[in-house]
Every structure is written in structure tokens, then in C-alpha cells.
Ligand code: NA
């Protein structure tokens with residue numbers, strides 16, 4: 001064995017990302033006859049997302065899974081999570097694996113010195129609450145938590161809610177004691193954070209579809225022979241395919257599980273939400289990506 | 300005042316001003332945040348500013364905390380030794396502190412410099428201006444520890460923690 | 468090899484008396500150099516360790532405590548406590564404990580409590596005819612309820628390490644803290660009966676009411692803090708800063724004992740204390756990262772689980788280990804190094820994280836009063852002008868009492884989890 005790649009990420013051991021990371025390691029080891037091994041550290045045990053990216057730039061960590069946080073380096077990475085930019089998972093796949101996706105990857109490599117080698121789809125973000133919310137009119141003044149992403153805050157403000165950024169670790173308690181009435185996240189996270197205990201409705205707003213990259217430090221990448229770079233890409237492609245199977249299974253599972261826990265799923269007027277959000281989104285994305293977002297909206 | 304006293308005095312003053320002002324910024328940012336929460340006008344930048352103010356407070360205050368003993372010394376064993384032994388061990392502690400800080404300085408600078416590629420999400424600040432807090436922290440540790448070594452070698456101080464009221 | 472050096476240098480540094488933060492740094496650096504890991508990981512992990520949301524509340528709680536203390540609160544709280552329990556045999560000992568419980572609602576660290584209550588009570592008790600060793604021991608032992616009753620700096624650090632909600636941990640500490648205080652009062656009473664310590668006359672309900680009115684604004688701070696966290700009006704950091712503003716107003720304008728011109732000095736001093744803790748957290752984060760990348764937590768968990776997966780035994784083992792570590796190590800460093808490894812072990816046998824956090828913190832607080840390294844013990848012996856040994860002897864009954872409470876909290880999870888669970892609608 002010549003090389004061990006340390007891969008840290010934030011998901012837990014049951015998450016498809018983790019299983020796909022482990023799969024990546026197995027495939028890479030097989031392709032290189034055991035010369036390259038991958039050691040996977042789940043649950044932020046090797047560090048949080050930004051810390052891991054910094055570590056990859058400094059050469060102290062080799063790989064991580066990261067998404068729109070990369071916009072702190074590369075403005076185009078904002079495209080990984082623009083509210084209402086992607087109509088469906090097929091539309092998103094088309095963008096991520098197409099021309100725009102290539103531009104995003106190139107900019108990330110240039111600006112952040114880390115290289116995306118595969119991408120995983122994330123479940124769309126949905127709004128949970130204690131009453132049904134079917135249209136933007138139902139949102140008036142709703143006190144809700146959003147992650148500290150300016151674009152998300154501004155979008156929900158434009159929709160009429162009263163959003164505030166809050167650390168994820170405080171969300172459960174704050175929902176319990178009524179500091180906030182709602183929050184939004186993919187079903188998988190709603191499930192793993194036990195929000196069913198404190199929220200009654202999942203409103204299928206599907207307001208953000210996004211993807212996330214499996215990445216390797218550019219400095220590490222350059223140390224690999226051309227042949228091994230090929231092996232890394234092949235193993236990554238297999239991991240990506242494997243993850244997609246797990247992902248599709250988990251979306252169905254998560255909904256069934258949450259319904260079993262007593263949550264009511266609400267179909268929403270998606271067109272009304274998108275129309276109300278559009279201007280806020282366009283106003284709050286950077287100049288660099290605005291034309292692309294406009295294009296996605298009008299497609 | 301002799302030159303070393305003047306230096307200690309100046310460095311202490313600088314660190315105290317830095318600590319106090321950073322703390323003041325932290326307090327104001329949090330109060331703005333509370334007001335925003337109560338009035339429904341949330342500012343995205345308050346949380347970020349609070350975090351950075353804290354980092355600067357640590358940068359300026361860590362050296363002072365070395366001087367005042369707030370960095371947590373566990374000195375029962377060494378202080379109960381006979382003769383000059385406690386003095387020597389205190390000198391070793393100060394030397395170890397300055398040695399560690401000095402060794403880490405270039406590495407902290409490297410860490411600072413990768414921040415230039417990155418901007419903060421809410422304030423749009425270039426992150427090398429925040430990463431530099433670790434560098435500053437080590438600089439102040441180095442200066443206060445080195446001044447203690449100097450003071451002990453020249454017989455001006457005995458190497459025991461100096462309480463803040465003696466510095467003010 | 469690397470890990471062995473890590474621990475040897477760490478223990479050596481502590482023995483020599485190098486500050487804990489620096490010892491953590493030097494031992495981590497030694498490990499990095501031996502393992503060929505770039506030293507740049509150190510500033511990187513220090514930064515990551517300090518840039519954590521919940522740590523923001525530490526300076527605020529320290530400032531609030533200092534402002535209250537300078538604003539004349541210590542005397543008022545002691546007077547109120549004395550009006551309640553001073554008439555019982557050994558009354559000043561009970562007053563001391565009751566004052567610590569009330570004071571605990573304001574300060575987040577035990578050392579602050581030991582220094583401010585000890586400064587008033589130890590000389591007072593000596594003058595009233597109590598033995599100096601007992602006076603120091605009862606102060607040291609009771610000061611440890613401070614960080615169990617909210618607010619609590621150690622719990623904030625646990626929140627930063629594990630993502631467990633700080634608000635929930637604060638609530639979880641309330642019942643164990645009160646229990647600990649009451650248990651120590653019983654112990655103090657028994658000792659006082661046996662050694663025939665003095666008592667004062669009952670001063671009447673008028674004095675209770677009068678001293679309560681005097682201490683009202685100080686006592687209200689505890690409720691402000693709890694209410695702030697529970698009502699959801701504020702996060703821990705916001706609560707801490709609002710409490711500081713409140714403490715300043717009470718000290719400067721209601722009690723009128725805090726000269727406004729002293730404010731900058733107190734801010735700087737509190738900032739310095741907080742910076743010391745945060746720098747310690749930063750250096751310890753490097754150490755903790757090394758343990759994780761060496762997979763020490765899993766190794767410990769697997770090692771214990773291969774030997775037993777009996778929850779009762781695992782709780783006992785964890786407690787014994789923490790008590791042992793607490794004898795030699797400073798609390799915060801011990802938490803940062805051990806909490807995450809032991810949490811994975813605890814979760815493996817089905818202990819709830821919130822419950823684990825409560826008894827782990829309680830355990831390490833007891834460590835503040837165990838020899839040879841017990842910071843509260845040193846502070847109180849210092850105030851009483853005694854060598855360490857007599858205080859250690861006098862504190863033994865209180866130590867056993869607190870260990871009994873620790874075992875109760877360890878084996879009856881509801882003592883910790885019931886109050887937070889009331890929050891669920
Ligand atoms: Na407390």
C-alpha cells in the first residue's frame with residue numbers, strides 16, 4: 001500500500017454519502033491492487049466542512065464532500081443551491097453533468113484548489129411547520145429557521161415569512177419552545193433530527209434542489225500518476241452511480257417513515273412559490289451567476 | 300521606568316485595548332441581533348461579526364491570560380519543591396511557551412494566507428483578515444512569554460502570574 | 468509510538484507546571500513532527516476549535532458573573548442565605564452551601580464561586596468559631612454546584628464539542644445541582660451536630676423578607692437566564708450578553724456599588740479570562756483531532772465493549788475513569804480530550820447523550836475538589852491560609868456525598884432528562 005487518502009464528511013454512518021464514500025474506497029483499492037486506500041471519517045469527526053476545505057488546501061486532509069459552501073471561494077458554486085432553479089432531478093442532472101457543471105468545476109479547481117470528482121444529488125428541501133402551508137399567502141410572518149445563507153434568508157423574506165439564521169444544533173429546542181414555528185430541510189435530515197416530534201406538517205415546497213461534490217485536494221491529485229487519476233475517476237463514477245440507487249430508495253423510505261411518525265404531507269402551489277421567489281433570487285445572486293440563473297428560470 | 304518595563308507596559312496596554320474593543324464589538328453585535336430577533340428584522344451579518352469579534356478578543360487576550368495565570372496553570376507539584384526548583388520550572392514554562400509560539404508562527408502565517416482565496420458569506424470579508432487572529436494570538440503569547448523570560452533572567456520578576464490590577 | 472509520545476509529553480508538561488493550554492500544544496506538536504504531519508494543521512485546528520457558535524456565550528457569562536460580583540451581590544446573597552438557614556446548628560456552613568447554590572445561577576465556573584463566596588464566608592466562619600479546615604472544605608465542595616446549576620461554562624464547551632443543545636443541558640443540570648446542594652447541607656448538618664458548631668438565633672421572617680428584597684435583583688438574574696433560554700427569546704450567547712447588561716444596570720444603578728468608571732477594567736479582565744479558556748479550547752482541539760485521526764475513541768469503545776456491554780458496568784467504568792482523570796487534570800482540558808471518545812462508548816450501550824453530558828460534567832466538577840490537582844481546593848486553602856492536607860481531610864465527607872449524588876444521577880437518567888423533556892409539547 002502506497003497511499004492512504006483521508007476522507008472526512010459530515011453525514012452519519014447510515015447516510016448514502018457515507019456508504020458511497022466507503023464504496024469509493026473499495027473500488028479504488030480494487031482498481032489499484034490495494035496501492036491506494038481510503039479512510040473515511042463520518043460525523044464531522046475529522047472537522048467541519050469549511051475546516052476540511054481549508055485542510056485540503058493546506059495538505060492536511062485529502063478528500064471531503066462539499067457543496068454550496070464552496071461559493072465562499074468560487075461564486076459559481078452558488079448554482080449548486082439556487083431556490084427554484086431546477087424543475088426536477090432530471091433537469092438538475094442535465095445542468096450538473098453538462099456545460100454549466102463543467103464551468104462550475106473548473107472555477108472550483110482554480111479558486112479553491114480542490115477538485116470535484118463525482119456529484120451526489122440531495123433530496124429537495126421542504127418546509128416543515130405545525131399547520132399546512134400550501135401557498136405563499138399562508139406564510140405571513142411565519143417565524144422560521146434558515147441556514148446562515150444570505151440567499152435563503154432573502155428568498156424567504158420575499159415570500160413573506162420571518163426567517164432567521166440559527167445554528168442547526170439549536171433548531172430542535174427552538175421548535176419545541178416556540179422560538180421558531182418552522183424550518184426547512186431535506187426529508188433525510190427532518191428524519192434524522194427527529195423533527196417529527198415537534199412539527200406536524202411537511203409542505204412539499206421542494207424549494208431548493210441541489211447537488212454536492214465528492215472532492216479531492218488538487219495538490220494530492222497532482223501527486224497521482226495519470227493512470228491512478230484515471231482509477232480515481234472510475235471509482236468516483238461507480239460511487240456516484242451507487243449513491244444514486246441508495247438515494248432514490250432513501251427518499252421513498254424517508255417519506256414513509258415520517259408519515260408513520262404522524263406527519264402530514266401537503267402538496268403546495270409550486271408555481272406561486274416560484275413566481276414569488278424569483279425576483280428575490282435574481283436580486284441576491286452574484287453578478288457572475290445571474291445570467292445563468294435567469295436562463296434556468298426561463299428555460 | 301527602564302526599557303523592559305516600558306515595553307511590558309506598552310504591550311500590555313495594546314493587548315488590553317484590543318481585548319476590550321473586541322469584546323465591545325461582540326456585545327454590540329449581539330445586542331443588535333437580539334433587537335432584530337424581537338422586532339422581526341433579522342440581520343444576516345450579526346452572527347458572523349460576533350464570531351470574528353470573539354476570535355480577535357482571544358487573539359489579544361491570550362497573551363494577557365498567560366501573564367495573569369488565566370491560561371490555567373497546574374503548578375502544585377512544582378511550586379512545592381524546595382529551593383530554586385520552582386523558579387527554574389517557571390522559567391522552563393515561559394521558555395516552552397515562547398518556543399511553541401515561535402515555532403508555530405510561520406505555520407500560522409501560511410494558514411492566514413490561504414484565507415485570501417476565501418470570502419465570508421455574510422460580511423464578504425476576505426478570510427485572511429480573520430485567520431490572522433491565530434497568528435496574532437501566537438505573537439502575543441510569544442511576546443509576553445519572552446518578556447517573562449527576560450524579566451526572570453534579569454531578576455526583575457519571579458515568574459509568578461501577574462494579576463491584572465498590577466498592570467492597569 | 469506517536470500517541471505514546473503525545474501522552475508522555477502531555478503528562479510531563481503538566482508535572483513541570485507548564486500552562487495546560489501550552490502543554491496540549493507542545494505534546495500535539497511533538498506528535499505531528501514524529502508522524503510527519505505538517506505543523507500547519509495546528510493553527511488550522513486551533514482556529515476551527517475556537518470558531519464555534521456556542522463558545523460565543525462564554526465571555527458573556529463570565530462578564531455577567533464578574534459584574535454581579537463587583538456590584539455587591541455576594542454580600543446580599545450570603546445575607547439572604549443566612550436568613551434562611553443560619554439558625555440551624557452549623558448554620559454558617561449551611562449558609563455557605565445555600566449561597567453557592569444561589570450564586571451558581573449567576574456564575575458559570577466553580578472557581579469564580581469559590582473565590583467570591585470564600586472571600587467573604589471563610590474569614591466570617593473563622594471569626595464565628597468554625598475551624599478553618601471545615602470552612603475551606605465546605606466552600607470548596609459547594610462551589611462545584613455553580614457549573615451544574617445553569618449557566619455553565621463546561622456545558623457550553625460540551626455543546627461545542629458534541630452539538631448537544633446547550634439549553635437542554637442547562638435544564639438537565641438544574642435538578643442534579645439542587646440535589647447536590649441539599650445533600651451537602653445534610654452532610655454539613657451532621658458534622659456540625661457531631662462537632663457542636665455554633666448556631667445563630669432565628670432572625671424572623673422579617674429578616675428573610677428584607678434580605679430577599681436586598682438580593683432580589685441578583686436572584687432574578689437566574690430566572691432571567693433560564694427564562695431567556697426557555698422562552699426561546701434568545702440563544703445562549705444572547706442570554707449571556709443581555710444578562711451582562713442587566714448585571715451592569717443592577718450593580719451600577721440599583722445597588723449603586725459598581726462605579727461606572729470600573730466598567731472598562733472589568734470588561735478587559737473578563738475578556739482575558741475568556742480568552743484564556745478559548746485559547747485552551749483551541750490548543751485542546753488539536754489534541755482532540757489527533758485522538759480522532761488515530762481512532763482512539765473507537766479503540767476505547769471497542770476495548771470496553773469487548774469486555775462488557777452491560778450498561779450498569781459501563782456507567783461505572785466511565786465514572787471511575789473520569790474521577791481518576793479529574794484528580795490530575797483541569798476540567799476543560801479533560802472534557803475536550805475525553806468527552807467525545809466516551810460519548811461514543813456511552814451511545815454504544817444506549818445512554819442518552821444529554822444524560823451522559825450531565826453526569827460527565829458533574830463528575831469532572833467533583834474533580835475540582837480532589838487532590839492532588841483540585842483548583843477549588845487550592846483557592847479555598849489559600850483564602851483560609853492553610854496547607855492543602857487539612858482541607859483535603861475535611862473535604863472527604865463532602866466528596867463522598869457528591870459521589871453519591873453522582874451515582875444517583877448516573878443511574879437515574881430522569882434526574883437529568885425529566886426537566887428538559889417537559890419542553891416537548
Ligand atoms: Na452556574
Ligand code: NA
Nearest residue numbers: 793794834840
Ligand atoms: Na482534582
